[in-house]
Amino acid sequence: MHLVTAKVQLSPNVTRLDLEARRIAEIRQPGQFVIVRLGNGAERIPLTIADADPARGTIALVIQAVGKSTRDLVALEVGESILDISGPLGHPTEMIPAGRAICVGGGVGTAVVHPIAHGLHQRGVEVISIIGGRSREWVIFEQELRRCGEVIVCTDDGSYGRKGFVTDATREVLEAGGVDIVYAVGPVPMMRAVANLTRPFGVHTIVSLNPVMVDGTGMCGGCRVDIGGHTKFACVDGPEFDGHLVDFDLLAERLGTYREFEQQASAVHTACEAGNCRIGLVRPDQPSPAQL
Amino acid sequence: MNEPKLPLKERMKIDRQGMPEQDAVQRSGNFLEVNLGFTEKIALLEAQRCIQCKEPKCVQGCPVMVNIPRFLEFVVDGNLPDAARSLFGDNALPTVTGRVCPQETQCEAQCVRGIKGKPVAIGYLERFVADWARANRGVVKIEPRAATGKKVAIVGGGPAGLTAAGELVKLGHEVTVYEALHKPGGVLVYGIPEFRLPKLIVEEEVERLEQAGVKIENNVVIGRTYTLPELRAQFDAVFIANGAGLPVFMNVPGENLKGVYSANEYLTRVNLMEAYALDSDTPILRARRVAVVGGGNVAMDAVRTAKRLGAERAMLVYRRSRAEMPARVEEVHHADAEGVDFENLVAPLEVIGNDRKWVTGLKCQRMELGEPDASGRRSPKPMPGSEFVLECDAVVVAIGTRANPLLTATCPDLKLNRWGNIEADAAGMTSIPGIFAGGDIVRGAATVILAMGDGKRSAQAIDTYLMGE
Numbered sequence: 001m002h003l004v005t006a007k008v009q010l011s012p013n014v015t016r017l018d019l020e021a022r023r024i025a026e027i028r029q030p031g032q033f034v035i036v037r038l039g040n041g042a043e044r045i046p047l048t049i050a051d052a053d054p055a056r057g058t059i060a061l062v063i064q065a066v067g068k069s070t071r072d073l074v075a076l077e078v079g080e081s082i083l084d085i086s087g088p089l090g091h092p093t094e095m096i097p098a099g100r101a102i103c104v105g106g107g108v109g110t111a112v113v114h115p116i117a118h119g120l121h122q123r124g125v126e127v128i129s130i131i132g133g134r135s136r137e138w139v140i141f142e143q144e145l146r147r148c149g150e151v152i153v154c155t156d157d158g159s160y161g162r163k164g165f166v167t168d169a170t171r172e173v174l175e176a177g178g179v180d181i182v183y184a185v186g187p188v189p190m191m192r193a194v195a196n197l198t199r200p201f202g203v204h205t206i207v208s209l210n211p212v213m214v215d216g217t218g219m220c221g222g223c224r225v226d227i228g229g230h231t232k233f234a235c236v237d238g239p240e241f242d243g244h245l246v247d248f249d250l251l252a253e254r255l256g257t258y259r260e261f262e263q264q265a266s267a268v269h270t271a272c273e274a275g276n277c278r279i280g281l282v283r284p285d286q287p288s289p290a291q292l
Numbered sequence: 293m294n295e296p297k298l299p300l301k302e303r304m305k306i307d308r309q310g311m312p313e314q315d316a317v318q319r320s321g322n323f324l325e326v327n328l329g330f331t332e333k334i335a336l337l338e339a340q341r342c343i344q345c346k347e348p349k350c351v352q353g354c355p356v357m358v359n360i361p362r363f364l365e366f367v368v369d370g371n372l373p374d375a376a377r378s379l380f381g382d383n384a385l386p387t388v389t390g391r392v393c394p395q396e397t398q399c400e401a402q403c404v405r406g407i408k409g410k411p412v413a414i415g416y417l418e419r420f421v422a423d424w425a426r427a428n429r430g431v432v433k434i435e436p437r438a439a440t441g442k443k444v445a446i447v448g449g450g451p452a453g454l455t456a457a458g459e460l461v462k463l464g465h466e467v468t469v470y471e472a473l474h475k476p477g478g479v480l481v482y483g484i485p486e487f488r489l490p491k492l493i494v495e496e497e498v499e500r501l502e503q504a505g506v507k508i509e510n511n512v513v514i515g516r517t518y519t520l521p522e523l524r525a526q527f528d529a530v531f532i533a534n535g536a537g538l539p540v541f542m543n544v545p546g547e548n549l550k551g552v553y554s555a556n557e558y559l560t561r562v563n564l565m566e567a568y569a570l571d572s573d574t575p576i577l578r579a580r581r582v583a584v585v586g587g588g589n590v591a592m593d594a595v596r597t598a599k600r601l602g603a604e605r606a607m608l609v610y611r612r613s614r615a616e617m618p619a620r621v622e623e624v625h626h627a628d629a630e631g632v633d634f635e636n637l638v639a640p641l642e643v644i645g646n647d648r649k650w651v652t653g654l655k656c657q658r659m660e661l662g663e664p665d666a667s668g669r670r671s672p673k674p675m676p677g678s679e680f681v682l683e684c685d686a687v688v689v690a691i692g693t694r695a696n697p698l699l700t701a702t703c704p705d706l707k708l709n710r711w712g713n714i715e716a717d718a719a720g721m722t723s724i725p726g727i728f729a730g731g732d733i734v735r736g737a738a739t740v741i742l743a744m745g746d747g748k749r750s751a752q753a754i755d756t757y758l759m760g761e
Contacts, residue, residue, distance in 0.1 A: 023517060023518075024517070027517075037474050041566070041571065041572055041573060042573050043565070043573040043574045044474070044565070044574075068573055069573055072573075083474070084474040084510065084511050085511060086472065086473075086474070086511040086512075086513060086517075087513070087516065087517065088516060088517070089513065089516055214557060214560055214561060214565065214574075215472070215473060215560065216513075217472050217513055217516075217537065217696065217698055218537060218538050218696050218697075218698055219482075219537040219538070219539070219556050219560070219696065220539070220554060220556050220557035220560055221538075221539045221541065221554040221556065221557055222553070222554075222557045224547075224548050226548060231541065231547070231548060236696075236697075236698055250548055250649065253550060253648065253649040254548070254550060254649070256550075257550045257551075257577075258575045
């Protein structure tokens with residue numbers, strides 16, 4: 001059992017939970033993730049570790065409520081618990097020993113970029129964090145990142161920081177030169193855009209992928225991603241990869257496998273309550289049970 | 293039960309008793325156990341078919357050397373408590389092996405009754421006695437030897453690990469099992485479906501071990517949460533039994549399309565995560581036409597699961613013929629009776645998908661059997677010009693698993709073979725003193741009972757290592 005010791009709502013649908021997980025707090029490294037399972041009957045879901053306090057034995061998970069499992073997690077209050085946390089999983093972030101790095105964070109990915117920026121800063125790497133959101137209320141982890149170096153905030157509507165996308169600011173910094181590496185974590189379209197942007201500059205770019213996973217130890221292969229024409233398992237080979245080699249189209253499609261089911265699931269649930277319980281989830285591109 | 297025992301001649305006249313099972317049509321729509329188990333009456337009759345050979349070959353055929361004639365004679369005597377004690381003394385998990393062992397290639401293959409007729413139904417009788425013990429808890433107790441003060445870590449809570457844990461705790465050692473998933477049991481809980489091995493049985497076996505003093509720590513991934521050297525430093529000995537967890541894919545185009553699963557993922561979602569229940573939070577595709585690639589027990593489990601999830605066509609795509617299938621004969625029969633379509637002598641070439649990257653079919657070619665290969669089975673050869681497309685909405689790849697490098701990568705001193713399996717001697721000792729290994733991480737993908745045999749042997753070797761000769 002892992003007690004929730006703190007809870008902060010960071011943006012309209014992003015919540016930070018601090019949880020007791022002593023061993024993981026002590027040894028986790030930037031880029032690593034955990035698999036959590038709220039309780040019996042709950043799904044196993046991967047979440048990247050946003051921060052850790054080894055002295056108190058807690059880790060911070062930043063969760064965007066997008067489906068049932070994440071909604072259930074953010075509904076937890078301080079004093080309640082998560083049944084299972086497994087980790088730390090995945091390879092730690094590949095860090096440069098010195099130089100200048102851009103850390104690009106989009107939405108909830110900003111929380112994942114934070115331990116990377118922090119790790120780089122500790123090594124003496126100059127960090128420029130470029131983070132963004134739709135508007136001011138969606139910008140997270142700004143203060144934490146300011147402790148690691150310069151921060152450029154971008155909002156789509158210009159309500160805070162500069163108006164525009166993180167890619168615009170990233171381009172300007174790249175054009176100014178002297179960037180050794182770029183780390184980008186966020187929604188798939190953002191990571192793809194950053195990778196496309198850095199490619200002509202020849203700047204090594206690392207992205208953190210968060211595909212569908214079950215066990216997180218290489219057992220199921222559900223997290224298959226295509227890296228330069230080779231199939232890799234994000235859980236054990238990643239989760240971070242060379243952004244210039246990632247097949248983002250495939251990643252985006254595979255991420256949608258069950259997203260579409262989430263919507264069906266509520267419809268099926270309604271049908272079940274109506275007494276028609278033998279139907280299950282069908283593929284979204286096929287007729288629904290009601291139509292068959 | 294005081295009736296005189298039947299003379300040998302009469303015993304020879306009894307026909308092999310069949311296993312009562314759930315109706316095939318009914319069961320193909322539910323996840324309840326297929327085999328219902330012998331009644332006491334049937335068991336008594338079947339047990340009498342054993343003619344109590346002086347040098348029983350069946351025992352030699354058993355990887356854990358269960359004294360089969362002894363426990364069967366207790367059944368004949370109507371003495372089920374002693375039958376249970378005898379069986380559990382030899383085999384830590386008979387409720388499991390009585391259900392999942394390939395008896396037809398092991399004990400029953402050696403049975404002399406099989407020479408002219410049908411062998412004694414040893415597996416069914418093992419299950420009967422084990423289930424009797426389940427219903428009569430307390431008859432079989434683990435009575436540990438005086439505490440030795442030695443600590444043993446076991447990596448992996450599957451058949452090998454649990455067997456070793458049971459043996460080691462009996463020998464008085466302090467045992468901690470580290471399980472990567474949230475529930476111990478390994479393949480018994482994530483792989484083998486409910487309809488073949490109810491999860492409650494595994495839970496009860498684990499509970500029995502815990503009552504005997506075995507500590508089980510879930511959610512600990514050795515190789516990540518702790519490295520192997522860290523574990524070795526904290527314990528007097530370590531037994532690695534983390535299985536062959538890495539799924540093998542076909543390496544054909546289209547394999548990353550949506551709707552293509554490894555059998556590990558498909559079965560884990562349904563079994564461990566209970567996706568067959570509509571109130572589970574874990575989703576699973578309930579496809580109308582499912583093609584399962586492979587011919588082993590895992591393929592059978594997957595294709596029968598697909599049927600139960602409501603597939604109109606559950607197809608088994610296998611590149612050899614039915615005679616070469618490595619699956620247990622009973623599973624093949626059951627799958628057949630449940631309406632599985634066997635696409636034999638068919639090999640996949642490519643997974644075909646639509647513009648949204650969903651699977652729409654499996655492009656295959658027909659095969660014919662040539663000369664026997666290294667495994668002794670006739671090797672399949674492609675028939676030119678025989679390509680065709682099997683329409684399907686989901687593909688499950690069940691062509692095997694490999695060693696997972698997650699743990700071994702953290703311990704470069706551990707000697708591996710070229711497939712990444714840990715090298716261990718007959719007793720299970722690895723290249724590092726005090727570290728033993730067994731089960732699939734040593735053998736490559738094998739069976740539950742072979743893993744259990746390794747667990748048993750390694751436990752003895754660990755005891756010798758810890759206590760001296």
